[in-house]
Amino acid sequence: MPTDTRAAVPFRVADLTLAEAGRHQIRLAENEMPGLMALRDEFRAAQPLAGARIAGSLHMTVQTAVLIETLVALGAQVRWASCNIFSTQDEAAAAVAVGPTGTVDAPAGVPVFAWKGETLDEYWWCTNQVFDWSAEAAEAGADSEPVSWRGPNLVLDDGGDATMLVHTGADAEAAGRVPDAGPDASAEWEIVLATVASSLEQSGDRWTRIAADIEGVTEETTTGVHRLYELARAGGLRFPAINVNDSVTKSKFDNKYGIRHSLPDGLNRATDVLIGGKVAFVVGYGDVGKGAAEALRGQGARVIVSEVDPICALQAAMDGYQVARLQDVAAQVDIVVTCTGNLGVVGVDDMLALKHLAIVANVGHFDNEIDMTGLESMPGAEKVEIKPQVHEWRLPNGRSILVLSEGRLMNLGNATGHPSFVMSNSFTNQVLAQIELHTRLEQYPVGVHVLPKHLDEKVARLHLEALGVRLTELRPEQAAYIGVPVEGPYKSEQYRY
Numbered sequence: 001m002p003t004d005t006r007a008a009v010p011f012r013v014a015d016l017t018l019a020e021a022g023r024h025q026i027r028l029a030e031n032e033m034p035g036l037m038a039l040r041d042e043f044r045a046a047q048p049l050a051g052a053r054i055a056g057s058l059h060m061t062v063q064t065a066v067l068i069e070t071l072v073a074l075g076a077q078v079r080w081a082s083c084n085i086f087s088t089q090d091e092a093a094a095a096v097a098v099g100p101t102g103t104v105d106a107p108a109g110v111p112v113f114a115w116k117g118e119t120l121d122e123y124w125w126c127t128n129q130v131f132d133w134s135a136e137a138a139e140a141g142a143d144s145e146p147v148s149w150r151g152p153n154l155v156l157d158d159g160g161d162a163t164m165l166v167h168t169g170a171d172a173e174a175a176g177r178v179p180d181a182g183p184d185a186s187a188e189w190e191i192v193l194a195t196v197a198s199s200l201e202q203s204g205d206r207w208t209r210i211a212a213d214i215e216g217v218t219e220e221t222t223t224g225v226h227r228l229y230e231l232a233r234a235g236g237l238r239f240p241a242i243n244v245n246d247s248v249t250k251s252k253f254d255n256k257y258g259i260r261h262s263l264p265d266g267l268n269r270a271t272d273v274l275i276g277g278k279v280a281f282v283v284g285y286g287d288v289g290k291g292a293a294e295a296l297r298g299q300g301a302r303v304i305v306s307e308v309d310p311i312c313a314l315q316a317a318m319d320g321y322q323v324a325r326l327q328d329v330a331a332q333v334d335i336v337v338t339c340t341g342n343l344g345v346v347g348v349d350d351m352l353a354l355k356h357l358a359i360v361a362n363v364g365h366f367d368n369e370i371d372m373t374g375l376e377s378m379p380g381a382e383k384v385e386i387k388p389q390v391h392e393w394r395l396p397n398g399r400s401i402l403v404l405s406e407g408r409l410m411n412l413g414n415a416t417g418h419p420s421f422v423m424s425n426s427f428t429n430q431v432l433a434q435i436e437l438h439t440r441l442e443q444y445p446v447g448v449h450v451l452p453k454h455l456d457e458k459v460a461r462l463h464l465e466a467l468g469v470r471l472t473e474l475r476p477e478q479a480a481y482i483g484v485p486v487e488g489p490y491k492s493e494q495y496r497y
Contacts, residue, residue, distance in 0.1 A: 011113065012113045013094050013114065015090060016094050025062045026065045032421045033421065033423065036067060039070060040070055043435070044074065048074055049434060051438070053077050054076050054434065056156045057155070059083055060082040060092055060096070061417050061423075062420070063423040079131075081112070081126040082123075084409055096109050097111075111129070124191050134150060152214065156434060157220065160219060162217075163228070168193075173200065173207055215240070215438060216239050217241045217242070220244055223364070226341065228243065232447055232448050239446060240446050242436065244430055249426075249460050254425060256290055257422050258419070262411035262415055263411055264295050266414040267361065267414075271404075273334075273335075276301065279302050280302070282306070282321075283337065284338065284340035284345070296335070304323070305322070305324075327349070331354075333354055336360045340364050344368065346371065347371045354399070356400060357392075359401070361410040362408065363410060367406060372407040386402070425460075428463075433451055453489035457490070
C-alpha cells in the first residue's frame with residue numbers, strides 16, 4: 001500500500017473511493033457533536049490554533065474526523081494516525097484525506113496514515129509519519145536545514161504511543177545509542193526500537209529537535225495519563241501535558257456512558273450471542289468497569305466484578321454485583337471483559353478454566369490486559385479465525401474460547417467505538433486543551449495538568465441544549481451562601497462527581 005502524494009497531500013488509507021460514504025457519516029456525526037460545532041462557531045473568526053502543527057495519534061473514526069476538521073477550522077495544520085491497529089474506520093480515513101472540498105482525484109484534506117488491520121510494523125510507520133512535516137516545510141519554502149517545520153509543535157495523543165516515541169527517540173539520541181530490548185521484550189517494543197534506530201542512522205538529533213519544538217501534549221486516556229505521570233515522576237517529561245482523561249466531562253461520560261453503548265455493540269457484532277441469562281465477569285470497577293457492568297446487567301446478564309481496590313470493590317457490592325476473584329468462578333463464566341488499564345489481569349490459567357466457547361474481550365487499552373503472549377505460546381493451542389477480529393482458540397484441555405480483536409479494544413475492533421454525542425464531550429475537551437497550550441503556554445510549565453473547572457463546566461453546558469436541558473439558576477444570595485459565583489464554577493477541584 002504505497003503512500004499517495006496527490007495534490008501535495010501525502011496520505012495512506014485503505015481505499016480513497018470510500019470518501020463519499022465517509023463524508024455522509026461525518027455529516028450525520030456533526031449533528032450529534034454539539035460541543036465541537038459550537039467551538040467552530042465561537043472560534044472560527046479568531047483562529048486560536050493558527051500556527052499550530054498538531055500530530056494526532058487517536059482512533060481514526062468518524063467522530064475523530066469531526067475533531068480533526070474542527071482543529072483545522074480553528075487554524076491548525078494536522079497530520080494523523082490511529083492509535084490502534086484495528087480501530088480505523090476506512091471510510092472516515094478516506095474522507096479526511098479527501099477533505100470537505102476535495103475529490104478522489106484531487107484530495108485536499110489532511111495527511112492521514114491509517115487503515116483497519118495494520119500490522120505492528122505498519123502501525124509504527126504510521127505513527128512516525130505524523131512527526132515528519134517535511135512536505136509542509138517544502139510547501140512553505142522552509143530552509144533545507146532541519147527547522148521546526150520538520151515536526152509538530154503540539155501532540156494530541158490517545159494511549160501515549162506518540163508521546164512515548166518522541167521520548168524514546170530523544171533519550172536514545174542523548175545516550176548515543178538505542179537501548180537494548182531485553183530478553184522479555186515484546187515484539188512491539190522491538191519494532192519501536194527499530195524505528196528509533198532507523199531514525200538515528202539518518203540524524204543524531206531529530207527527536208531532540210522535535211521534542212524541543214513541542215509546546216505540549218493533550219492525552220485522552222487513562223493508560224496514556226499513567227505513562228505521563230510516570231515520566232514526570234522520573235524527571236523525564238520533556239514538555240507540558242494536559243490530562244484530558246481526568247476532566248469530569250471526559251472520564252465520567254466517555255468512560256462510563258460511552259462503554260455502556262459500545263461494549264454490547266461490539267459483543268453483538270462479533271458473536272451474536274444472547275447476553276441475557278449469561279454470566280459476565282467484569283475485571284475492574286473504575287469508570288469503564290462501571291459502564292461495562294451496567295451495560296451487561298441491562299442486557300440481562302448476571303454480572304460478577306473483580307477488584308483490587310477496596311473502595312471500588314465496596315462500590316460494586318453496594319451497586320448489587322457479586323465481587324469475586326476470577327479463579328474462583330471461572331467455570332461459571334460465559335463472558336469476560338477487562339477494563340483495568342493494567343497487564344495480565346486475565347492469565348493463561350484463567351482462560352483454561354473458562355467455560356467452553358467463553359468470550360474474552362478487552363475494553364482497557366493495550367492487548368496485555370489479557371495474556372495474549374502466554375496464549376500464543378501455549379503448547380497445543382490452535383488459533384482459528386471465525387471472521388476478522390474474532391478468533392476461536394482451541395485449548396489443549398479440549399475446550400475453546402473466543403478472543404475478540406486479538407485482545408485489543410474490542411469496542412473499536414469489533415464495532416465503531418463510542419457514539420458521537422459522548423465523543424463530543426471528550427473531543428471538546430481536547431480542542432480546548434490544544435487551545436490552552438497554544439495560546440496560554442506560560443500557564444502550563446513542564447508537568448501534567450488538568451483543564452480548569454470553568455472549562456470542564458463549559459463542555460457540559462455546550463451539550464445541554466441538544467438534550468432539552470434547562471438549568472436552574474442560582475440566586476445571588478444562594479451563591480453567596482455556598483460560596484460560589486452565580487455563573488460558576490460550582491464545585492471545588494476536590495469535588496468527586
